[in-house]
Amino acid sequence: MQDELTLKALGIFVEVARTGSVTSAAARLGLAQSVVSRQVAALERLIGGALFYRNGRGVALTSLAGQLLEQAVPLLDGATELLDIARGHAGHVSGVVTIGLVPAVSPALSSALLAEIGTRYPSVRLRIVEGYSGDIETRLSQGEIDLGVVNRYRAAGRNSYRRLFETPLMLVGRRERLAERCRELGIGPGPLATRQLTRFPLVLPVPPNAIRTLLDDLATRQKFSLAVVMEAGSSAVVKRIMADHMAFSVLPYHAVAEELASGLMDARPLGERAMRQSVVLAASSLRPFTQAARTVAQCIPELAERFLADGTWRR
Numbered sequence: 001m002q003d004e005l006t007l008k009a010l011g012i013f014v015e016v017a018r019t020g021s022v023t024s025a026a027a028r029l030g031l032a033q034s035v036v037s038r039q040v041a042a043l044e045r046l047i048g049g050a051l052f053y054r055n056g057r058g059v060a061l062t063s064l065a066g067q068l069l070e071q072a073v074p075l076l077d078g079a080t081e082l083l084d085i086a087r088g089h090a091g092h093v094s095g096v097v098t099i100g101l102v103p104a105v106s107p108a109l110s111s112a113l114l115a116e117i118g119t120r121y122p123s124v125r126l127r128i129v130e131g132y133s134g135d136i137e138t139r140l141s142q143g144e145i146d147l148g149v150v151n152r153y154r155a156a157g158r159n160s161y162r163r164l165f166e167t168p169l170m171l172v173g174r175r176e177r178l179a180e181r182c183r184e185l186g187i188g189p190g191p192l193a194t195r196q197l198t199r200f201p202l203v204l205p206v207p208p209n210a211i212r213t214l215l216d217d218l219a220t221r222q223k224f225s226l227a228v229v230m231e232a233g234s235s236a237v238v239k240r241i242m243a244d245h246m247a248f249s250v251l252p253y254h255a256v257a258e259e260l261a262s263g264l265m266d267a268r269p270l271g272e273r274a275m276r277q278s279v280v281l282a283a284s285s286l287r288p289f290t291q292a293a294r295t296v297a298q299c300i301p302e303l304a305e306r307f308l309a310d311g312t313w314r315r
Contacts, residue, residue: 005046007079010072012039013051017069018144021058073143077288094123095292100136100148101128103235104255105279108312109149112303117296124292132233133210136282143286146293149300151210151252152278161280164304165315169211169275170267171200172256173248178266181246191271195224200248203230203241211250211277218274252277254313279304279313 015025016036026033044051051068052059061069101109110128117124129139133150140148152161171192173181182188185199197215204226205212219226229247232238235255241247243264250270259265281300283289289297307313 005043007076009039009043010076012036013043013065014069014072014076016040016052016059017061017065018142019058020060024058080288080290092123093121093291093295095290096125096127097147097290097293097296098127098129098145099296100139100145100150101130102133102136102150103130104151104252105149105313106130108254108307109300109303112306113296113299116299116303121292121295124295126296132205134208140282140284141286143284146284146287146290147297147300148282148284150280150282152280153210153214153274161282162301164279164281164301165308165313166276166278167252167254167313167315168269169214169250169252169277170269171197171248172251172265172267173200173242175263175266177246178248178268181248182268191269194218194270194272194275195222197226197250197270198224199227201227201229201246203232203238203247203249204228205235205238206231206233214274215250218272252279254279254307257312257314 012025012029012031015029016022019025019028022036022040023033026036029036040051047064047068049064050062051065053062099113106128113126113128117126129136129145131139133152136145136148136150139145149164152163171178181200185196187196194215204215207213207216215226230241232241238249238251239256239259242249251267253260253267256265256267260267281297283293283297287293304313308315
């Protein structure tokens with residue numbers, strides 16, 4: 001059968017181009033790698049030229065592929081919007097919505113979204129990816145995901161934002177160790193000055209990270225040094241180190257809500273106005289805002305208000 005240009009083939013081509021890997025594209029699309037390879041080969045036969053150079057790291061675009069990509073992306077977006085209009089007119093919301101979540105909100109929000117969307121919109125499938133704010137912002141800016149819930153400390157970026165809530169950053173540690181360290185240092189109750197963090201051994205996220213950047217910038221401006229004993233790229237590692245060692249971290253309340261409620265951890269808020277975190281819902285400016293994505297985007301603020309009301313999250 002003669003090869004034909006299909007939206008499926010173009011979609012696979014765009015995903016391979018974005019990821020730079022046939023394997024990664026297949027995983028994201030939920031297809032076998034052989035299917036992706038065959039679709040790319042068929043598209044190359046149809047247009048009469050190579051689309052990718054194979055290298056040790058994956059694939060790179062040829063000049064022909066670059067030209068095709070410029071035309072394929074708006075064509076696919078237009079087709080998606082057309083289907084979305086038709087489905088919305090018929091009262092049927094369906095599709096895949098990819099959401100990036102920071103670790104602090106991921107457990108509670110992922111579970112609640114599945115319950116809410118699964119009940120009200122069973123034809124909408126959620127795809128959750130977890131990462132720090134910088135990673136999610138990058139994927140939003142590159143059009144790899146539809147929505148993201150990220151932490152913000154200043155206005156920036158090309159994506160559109162809606163603030164969900166604002167919360168103070170806190171010095172967090174194992175309850176008895178935090179109390180012991182404060183007694184040793186003669187620190188009384190109440191909020192801490194950021195400069196007092198210099199007297200606590202800290203385990204902090206690996207840069208680039210929004211909280212880490214904020215702390216480093218503040219330390220530079222106020223001319224003090226933080227006692228960073230370890231850097232970790234995982235919130236689970238940060239929590240384990242605090243549980244096992246005389247080490248502390250700077251986190252928002254909702255990142256350790258379960259540990260605080262159980263009594264394992266305790267926290268002291270940081271007093272400076274700059275040490276507050278905005279948790280925002282962001283939408284990619286490079287992906288079509290489908291009815292399914294719009295539905296999920298409307299649901300997230302409702303769930304945020306529920307979590308704030310029941311104490312899961314805290315302003």
